[in-house]
Amino acid sequence: MNDDISLLLQGYAAMNPNKALWEKGDFTRIARSMRESGEALVQSLRLTKGLKVLDLGCGDGTTALPAARLGADVLGVDIAQNLVDAGNRRAKEHGLTNCKFQEGDASNLHDLEDQAFDLVVSIFGAMFAPKPFDVAREMVRVTRSGGRIVMGNWIPGHPTLVAQILKISSSYTPPPPEGFVSPMTWGVENNVIERFGMAGIPAGHIAFAQDTFTFNYPNAPSALLQEFRAYYGPTMSAFEAAEKNGLAGDLQKELEELFNRENKSPDKNATSIPATFLRVTVAV
Numbered sequence: 001m002n003d004d005i006s007l008l009l010q011g012y013a014a015m016n017p018n019k020a021l022w023e024k025g026d027f028t029r030i031a032r033s034m035r036e037s038g039e040a041l042v043q044s045l046r047l048t049k050g051l052k053v054l055d056l057g058c059g060d061g062t063t064a065l066p067a068a069r070l071g072a073d074v075l076g077v078d079i080a081q082n083l084v085d086a087g088n089r090r091a092k093e094h095g096l097t098n099c100k101f102q103e104g105d106a107s108n109l110h111d112l113e114d115q116a117f118d119l120v121v122s123i124f125g126a127m128f129a130p131k132p133f134d135v136a137r138e139m140v141r142v143t144r145s146g147g148r149i150v151m152g153n154w155i156p157g158h159p160t161l162v163a164q165i166l167k168i169s170s171s172y173t174p175p176p177p178e179g180f181v182s183p184m185t186w187g188v189e190n191n192v193i194e195r196f197g198m199a200g201i202p203a204g205h206i207a208f209a210q211d212t213f214t215f216n217y218p219n220a221p222s223a224l225l226q227e228f229r230a231y232y233g234p235t236m237s238a239f240e241a242a243e244k245n246g247l248a249g250d251l252q253k254e255l256e257e258l259f260n261r262e263n264k265s266p267d268k269n270a271t272s273i274p275a276t277f278l279r280v281t282v283a284v
């Protein structure tokens with residue numbers, strides 16, 4: 001093949017913007033501040049030994065590892081190869097042979113069989129995949145009849161941390177391509193009902209609750225913001241765009257105000273920021 005064309009094709013194959021967004025950062029740096037809430041969420045799932053669990057958009061295993069520690073048989077799937085590697089490393093370090101991570105796209109889980117899992121969990125994961133109707137269909141397909149799907153989704157316009165980070169970040173980033181569906185639409189109950197409805201789930205099988213994830217960090221809020229700026233894909237992209245327009249200082253200031261305002265730690269040199277999300281439970 002002509003070298004120019006083969007290079008072009010390689011470039012095209014590598015260019016999945018959804019994957020690139022999460023691989024360019026290092027979400028493990030953020031996930032460290034989320035471990036306690038991950039543990040608490042898993043505790044609330046009433047897992048039993050040997051339960052087959054898929055953690056979709058699992059990152060480095062904030063929920064997958066605690067689920068495996070409770071005896072579930074866990075597969076973590078994530079689009080970012082660096083996070084899959086980090087998850088497998090952490091499972092090994094913790095001696096968990098019942099917890100494996102592999103690369104995959106929540107919009108198309110082609111290598112997973114129908115009804116393979118008792119429980120599909122996706123905490124701030126599948127919401128970031130494109131094609132939300134495909135995501136709902138795939139989650140339902142791989143869940144056994146009588147099983148459950150539990151999603152955690154940030155809520156658009158909510159005044160707490162992550163919804164506001166994403167809102168502020170998007171106001172500094174160029175508009176997305178036509179047809180792009182915002183991940184935040186997963187935080188709206190009617191959208192969730194419509195998406196699972198298209199996958200054959202009646203509205204009466206879907207329950208909603210507001211829940212909280214707390215970001216704990218052993219340093220001041222400005223230091224946690226620095227982690228987001230350096231390692232969290234959506235914030236990194238916002239700063240790149242803002243820098244081109246000379247607006248990085250404004251973005252930094254807006255985010256600093258947000259992190260300081262939301263910090264509930266009595267110790268000025270520590271951070272504890274609760275963030276509200278929509279918890280969705282689907283009976284399949």
Ligand SMILES: C[S@@+](CC[C@H](N)C(=O)[O-])C[C@H]1O[C@@H](n2cnc3c(N)ncnc32)[C@H](O)[C@@H]1O
Pocket residue numbers: 018022023027031034056057058059060061062063077078079080083104105106107122123124125126128129130
């Ligand atoms: C905010 S992080 C949450 C990670 C993890 N669930 C946690 O709570 O720590 C979002 C995760 O979704 C993953 N992700 C984004 N798009 C995805 C897709 N299409 N399929 C699978 N995972 C995806 C990202 O790579 C990232 O690990």
